[in-house]
Amino acid sequence: MIAGRCLAGAARQQVTRQAPQQLFRPAFAQAQSRGYSVTKEENKVAKFPGSKGSDGKFTVSLIEGDGIGPEISQSVKDIFSAANAPVKWEPISVDPVFKDGKQAIPDEAIDSITRNYVALKGPLATPIGKGHVSLNLTLRRTFNLFANVRPCKSIQGYKTPYDDVDTVLIRENTEGEYSGIEHVVVDGVVQSIKLITREASERVLRFAFQYAQDIGKPKVRAVHKATIMKMSDGLFLSCARKISKEFPNVEFDAELLDNACLKVVSDPTPYNDKVLVMPNLYGDILSDMCAGLIGGLGLTPSGNIGDECSIFEAVHGSAPDIAGKGLANPTALLLSSIMMLQHMGLTEHASKIQAAIFKTLAEGKTITGDLGGKAKTHEYADAVIKNL
Structure with a gap:
């Protein structure tokens, strides 16, 4: 029951103020600090093959999702814009169509993700008990996304x-x-x-x-x-x-x-x-x-990795009960977008945005209700932008 999942699990505890930390440091920098040999680029599995367009930006397919999806997606777009991340968004719909009696992703969405090699996805709801196949599962099968990567690391400023x-x-x-x-x-x-x-x-x-x-x-x-x-x-x-x-x-x-x-x-x-x-x-x-x-799905990023393309997503539910009320916590989608930037090789921008997110969480002044605060979704995003 995707829509029924809470956004941040046990996130009713009071936030304590601590110093910000690095959760997902750029992969290559970590490898260098430990002295490990890194797989040669030409031999890597699922490396990102995309390139910048004539405008100097990468195009990323954006699936805003259902329920709170459009709200938290807007936070990502606003923060990326403020951070001058070299990304432009190509919004797509994955509302299912039927081909030969089977549920499928629209051709336009398939073409977009195939062309851009990468997508960011908000939560998608699946009707229960009506014969509908999970759209998340359909996306994984359509693009052969063979590995799901889920880092879980304590966030300083949010005590569990x-x-x-x-x-x-x-x-x-x-x-x-x-x-x-x-x-x-x-x-x-x-x-x-x-x-x-x-x-x-x-x-x-x-x-x-x-x-x-x-x-x-x-x-x-x-x-x-x-x-x-x-x-x-x-x-x-x-x-x-x-x-x-x-x-x-x-x-x-x-x-x-x-x-x-x-x-x-x-x-x-x-x-x-x-x-x-x-x-x-x-x-x-x-x-x-x-x-x-670490506090639930509202604080957990996720990436689905494939040989041809990859989709990064928030794995929490679409929370239709709070949709449109400005109460949603965009952290999971933001951290997933950071994983996406690292996958694309944009580690400098990833680190910059990530530091601003952690500083905002550690301060504990402008956080959403599920984290113990009173801020609206856009107020949280504005605080992250100020901390850039």
Whole structure:
């Protein structure tokens, strides 16, 4: 139930004022500081192939989304404009159409994202129980966005029961239990097939090792349940061991899913030096659980990475109950847009905007209601602009 998700989870606690911090430092700078060898540019998985137009700007497809989507998207546009980010927006609609009886993305939207190589997406609502396929899932399948990247790091200035969280989760995004292969065996018995392939596993695992190098994490850990699902998760685990040999500067180990969940909520700090990579369903659950450690989905960025293009998004719901009231928190979409800028190589602008966001949150004066403040959406955005 996408629309039903709250914007910031446990975000009713009072904000404390602390010094701003760097959450998602430019990847290459981190790698240099740790002295790791970085994957050669020509060998990189899912590198951004776009270039500036004659006006000196990159064109980015913008899916504003439903509910509060247009409001938080406007905040991003205003802040990017104030920061002189070399980005121009191409608004598109992904309202579904039907081709040959199947739900699909409009050709105009497909052409835009394919041409621009990158998109920023607000929350999309999916009607419940009416046979509609999730638009988020449709987008992932349409553009073969094989890896979902979810950094979860404590934000100074917003206190939760957990301190110094710094996890990165990478989720295989195209198969597993979400392959949608289901059928009725007999009345009252439904079979769902979990699909794991060597090709998809190796692709997301190679990306995870590359990502760990780029952001300066010394370890990659595969999260699995191969003790029970010996063939499917067993294949994923064997692929991980194979791919790890291509990255001798990154340590590799593996952990059972249930153990990982227990340990992360008991003490997340041992996971600060690791990138966790896992099959689809495990990643869906574990990434939301880790988001809860830092305050919820309203503070968590997300990127869906593909070989041809990538889509960065806010993963919280569309919150139709507060749409149009100016109460929405744009932080998740803003942090996702920072991930997008880093992916595009615009690290200077990413750092500038990011610092302004963290300063605004740390000050605690102009923050939205879900973070304990009283500011409207546009007032929060104005405060970020002043802190630029």
